[in-house]
Amino acid sequence: MSKLEVSLDHIDYQILRIMQNNARTNNADIARELGMAPSAILERVKKLEQKEVILQYNAKINPAALDQNLLSFIFIKTSDIIGEQGVAYLLAEIPEVQEVHDIAGDDGYLVKVRTHDAAGLVDLMRNTLGKIEGILSTRTTIVLQTVKEEQKLVIPSKD
Amino acid sequence: MSKLEVSLDHIDYQILRIMQNNARTNNADIARELGMAPSAILERVKKLEQKEVILQYNAKINPAALDQNLLSFIFIKTSDIIGEQGVAYLLAEIPEVQEVHDIAGDDGYLVKVRTHDAAGLVDLMRNTLGKIEGILSTRTTIVLQTVKEEQKLVIPSKD
DNA sequence: TTATAATATGAATAATATTCTAATTAAGTA
């Protein structure tokens, strides 16, 4: 169910590799690089989108440029029943929340949050998290420095 | 030093908002949406890239499509001296490692890793992490389900 | 082998990107 039934060949992998590194690479360039006709590439890219292999195209924006300099991870224990993630969906709706993961062993979620500063974090926890029913406790970890932050997947080199 | 000295106006914000949601939106469309000339938009986008407000354009690929179904967070304690992240840079070089954060209070890093399955994770920890000098201990948290996973920032609506 | 489906090519056309000049706007200064 979570496993996608898609068969990708090495040309698809090459396309994915290019697109993962620069989503604005145009068809003509990809075609040139792979020695194929642009129309063939276009066809494949559209199929990759349709099959939801490519989920979306994002511009990665510098958080500092928007004055969002504090990154935090919050472990949130809840009264959610296993398999029913009521609180998780509420957390997911918060714009400052970038990630919500249901984690094993702890009856809780790992949540990634980006705020302007510590005051912004406190504000979020008090005024937003504080209003969510079902949160039993939180444990917050502040990020001092991010050495790497990417979504890039390891793409096979052969079929 | 980490704070960027950039002044963005509300047109920039609108461009960023559009690009963050779909990095492949073309100039002509943005221009139409904002009621401006394509050349003006192009100019601004290039400037946003130059000023490193826009860092890169990524295609978000479905991990399941590449059979990378296990997401884990690993807390890694090291002998790294504060301010000197030797181990962190080694961790950052590992393709399966998507994120490396230096976290407060623990003399350690929070690392996000994507592997095919549990066996892949064990393999990575034994054969790759195991060979890195300076790792004192690790604590691994398995993600059962991801409810939200985005890099999108909150973009101000005014200047 | 033959039939069928999937994929690729290549050409034609539509749309977009890019460049450049002139016009406009904004901000600061005398």
Added chain:
DNA sequence: TACTTAATTAGAATATTATTCATATTATAA
């Protein structure tokens, strides 16, 4: 206010790319 300068924008011209489609090729299975 008038002037200067820098930044931004519009608009036109051209280069490049996207997209469509008919045909050809390739792959797969019966």
